[in-house]
Amino acid sequence: MPDALDATPYDALLLLSFGGPEGPDDVVPFLENVTRGRGIPKERLKEVGQHYFLFGGVSPINGQNRALLDALREDFAEHGLDLPVYWGNRNWAPYLTDTLREITADGRRRVLVLATSAYASYSGCRQYRENLADALAALRAEGLEPPRVDKLRHYFNHPGFVEPMTEGVLRSLADLPEDVREGAHLAFTTHSIPISAADTSGPVEAHGDGGAYVAQHLDVARLIADAVRERTGTDHPWQLVYQSRSGAPHIPWLEPDICDHLEERHAAGVPAVVMAPIGFVSDHMEVLYDLDTEATAKAAELGLPVRRSATVGADPRFAAAVRDLVLERAATERGQVAAPCALGALGASHDVCPAGCCPARTPRPAAAGAEGPHA
Ligand SMILES: CC1=C(CCC(=O)O)c2cc3nc(cc4[nH]c(cc5[nH]c(cc1n2)c(C)c5CCC(=O)O)c(CCC(=O)O)c4C)C(CCC(=O)O)=C3C
Ligand SMILES: [Fe+2]
Numbered sequence: 123m124p125d126a127l128d129a130t131p132y133d134a135l136l137l138l139s140f141g142g143p144e145g146p147d148d149v150v151p152f153l154e155n156v157t158r159g160r161g162i163p164k165e166r167l168k169e170v171g172q173h174y175f176l177f178g179g180v181s182p183i184n185g186q187n188r189a190l191l192d193a194l195r196e197d198f199a200e201h202g203l204d205l206p207v208y209w210g211n212r213n214w215a216p217y218l219t220d221t222l223r224e225i226t227a228d229g230r231r232r233v234l235v236l237a238t239s240a241y242a243s244y245s246g247c248r249q250y251r252e253n254l255a256d257a258l259a260a261l262r263a264e265g266l267e268p269p270r271v272d273k274l275r276h277y278f279n280h281p282g283f284v285e286p287m288t289e290g291v292l293r294s295l296a297d298l299p300e301d302v303r304e305g306a307h308l309a310f311t312t313h314s315i316p317i318s319a320a321d322t323s324g325p326v327e328a329h330g331d332g333g334a335y336v337a338q339h340l341d342v343a344r345l346i347a348d349a350v351r352e353r354t355g356t357d358h359p360w361q362l363v364y365q366s367r368s369g370a371p372h373i374p375w376l377e378p379d380i381c382d383h384l385e386e387r388h389a390a391g392v393p394a395v396v397m398a399p400i401g402f403v404s405d406h407m408e409v410l411y412d413l414d415t416e417a418t419a420k421a422a423e424l425g426l427p428v429r430r431s432a433t434v435g436a437d438p439r440f441a442a443a444v445r446d447l448v449l450e451r452a453a454t455e456r457g458q459v460a461a462p463c464a465l466g467a468l469g470a471s472h473d474v475c476p477a478g479c480c481p482a483r484t485p486r487p488a489a490a491g492a493e494g495p496h497a
Contacts, residue, residue, distance in 0.1 A: 127203040127445075129452045134206050134230040134269070135444075137191060138218065138250055139238040141211030142174075142181025142407065148214070149174045152181075155213040166368050173411040184214070186404035187238065189436035197441035205448065206230070212253050219257040222268055226261060231269045234451060235490065236444055238403045240278040242324030242334040242471070243315055247276070248480045251488035258489055272455070273490040274447050276324075276471040278338045279345070279464045282443025283434055287342075287400055288349045290432035294396040295354065297429050302394035307359045307387055308350070310343040312401025313408065314364035314375045323480045324471070332376065334471075334480075336362070341466040342400050358396075365399075365412045380413065381420045384428065394427040404435045 143152040149171050157167060174181060187209060194207050206228075210221030225233060235254065239246030254271050261268040277283050295303055315323075315335065324334020339362050347360045363383040364376045378386070380397060387395055397417060399409050413430050421428040434440040446463055451473060453460040462470035472479075477493035 127201060127449060129203060129205045129234075129448055131455055132205065132232050132234045132272075132448070132452055134208060134225055134228075134233045135194070135448060136221065136225065136233050136235045136271070137187060137194070137207060137209045137238070138235050138253070139187050139209070139211050140183060140406075141214030141217075142183040143179055143214065144181070144184060146175065146179030149179045152214050161370070162368055163370060170368075173407060173415075176415070177407070177410065181407045182410060183404065183406035184211075186406060186435055187211075190238075190404070190441070193436040193438060193441040194444055197438065197445055201445060203445055203448070208233075210257075212250065218253055219260050222257045223261055223264075223266065226266050226268050233269045233271045234448060235271055235273040236447075237273065240276060240283055240403060241312075241338045241401065242276055242480055244319050244323065244480045244482055245313070245315060246335075247273075247475065248482060248488055248491075251475065251490050252482070252486050254489035255487040259487070271490050272451070272473075273475070274444075274451060275462075275473050276338065277443060277447055278342050279466040279468060279470070280443045280447065281463065281465055282437075282439045282441075282446065284342060284345050284349075284465055286434045286437040286439050287398065287431065288346045288353075291346055291350055291396055291398050292353060294398070294429035294431040295350070295358070298394050298396070298427055302427050304356050305392065306394040306396055307361070307392050308343075308347060308396050308398060309380060309383055309387075310339065310346070310360060310362045310398050310400045311365050311380050311413065312339050312362070312399070314367040314377070314379070316369060317374045317376060319480075320376055336376070338468060338471075339400060341468050343398075345466050346398065346400070365417070366408045380417045384417060384421050384424060384426060388421075388424045388426045392426075394429075395421070396429050396431055398431040399433055402433050403440075404433050409433065 143149045208221050210216050210218035237250045258268045320332045320335045329337040343362050351357050363378050363380050365380045367375045397413050450460040464470040475491040
C-alpha cells in the first residue's frame with residue numbers, strides 16, 4: 123500500500139455536471155430544465171430535441187460521468203487517497219440538491235467541487251456556482267446544515283487534460299488517408315457563447331477580445347499544435363472555431379462556426395481537417411451531434427476528409443490530474459505552499475473566483491467565490 127495522501131480539510135469530492143436525458147420521455151423535461159428563464163428560441167429547442175431523439179433520447183453524458191467516477195475512485199484507491207466521490211447535475215438526475223443532501227446526511231463538512239467544464243465563462247463556471255448556492259439554500263430551508271463548498275480551479279492547462287487530447291489529435295491525423303495527412307489543418311472547437319459573455323469571462327484582468335474564455339482556449343490549442351509539430355515534424359495550420367450556437371440570431375456569438383470553417387478551408391484547397399473538441403471534457407451530445415453528425419455530413423458533402431479527435435473522458439491521466447488538483451488545493455487550504463501544475467502561457471488560474479468574475483446578466487447568489495459565503 124502506498125503512503126496515505128492527505129486531502130485535509132476536505133472530506134468529499136463532488137463531480138458537478140450538466141446532466142442529460144436517459145430515454146425519449148426525459149428529453150422535453152430535460153430541455154425545460156436547461157432553458158428555464160434563458161430565452162432560447164422555440165425553434166432551436168425543437169431542433170435540439172431532434173438531436174437527442176436521433177440517439178434514442180439518450181445523452182451519452184451521464185454514462186461518461188459514471189465512467190469518470192469509476193476512474194476517479196480507482197485512481198484515488200490506487201494512490202491511497204481516502205476521499206469519497208459524489209456526483210450531482212444541474213439539469214437531470216442525480217440532481218445536485220439531492221446529492222448535497224446525501225453528502226450532508228453522510229456527515230461531510232467540506233466539499234471540493236470538480237465541474238465538468240475546464241474553462242472560465244458564465245456557463246462553465248459561475249452558473250455552476252449559482253447552482254451550488256441554490257442547492258445550499260434549499261437544504262437550509264429544509265432545516266439542514268449543509269457543508270462548506272469550494273470549487274477546483276480551471277484545469278484547461280493541466281497536463282493531464284492537454285496530453286490525452288494531443289494524443290487524440292495524433293491518432294486522428296494517423297487515421298487520415300496518407301495522401302492528405304501532411305496537408306491537414308487542425309480545427310480546435312469549443313462551445314460558442316455570446317461575445318458579451320466571452321468578453322466578461324474569467325477574472326477581470328485584460329485578456330483581449332473574447333476574454334479569458336478565448337484566451338484559455340487559444341493557449342490549449344497552441345500547446346496541442348506545438349506538441350503535434352514536435353511529434354510529427356509537420357506544421358499543421360490551426361484555428362480556434364466554434365459550434366453549438368443557440369440564442370437569438372441578432373445577438374452576436376463567437377464565430378466562425380465549424381461548418382462554415384470547413385467550407386472555407388475546402389474552398390481554400392485544404393486537403394483534410396482534424397476537428398479537435400478541446401472545449402469539452404467528454405464525447406457528449408454537442409460532440410456526437412454537432413461534430414460527428416452535422417459537421418461530418420457537411421464535410422462529406424464537400425468531399426473533404428475529416429476526423430474528430432477524442433475528448434479526455436475517463437482517461438486515467440485525467441483522473442490523475444484531478445487527484446493532483448485536489449492535493450494542491452488541500453495543501454493551499456492548510457496554509458502550505460503548493461506548486462500548481464500548469465502548461466502554456468497563462469499559468470494556473472485562481473483558486474477562488476474573484477468578485478464579479480464571469481458575471482450573469484442578472485446578478486444572483488453564487489457559492490464558492492470571493493464575494494460570498496462559501497456555504
Ligand atoms: C460554454 C458551454 C458549455 C461547455 C461547458 C460545460 O460543459 O458546462 C456547454 C456544455 C453543454 N451544453 C449542453 C446542452 C445544452 N446547452 C444549451 C444551451 C447553451 N449552452 C451554452 C454554453 C455552454 N454549454 C450557452 C451559452 C447556451 C445558451 C443558453 C444558456 O445560456 O443556457 C442547451 C439548450 C439548447 C441549445 O441552445 O442548444 C442544451 C440542450 C450539454 C449537454 C450535452 C449532452 O446532453 O450530452 C453540455 C455538456
Ligand atoms: Fe450548452
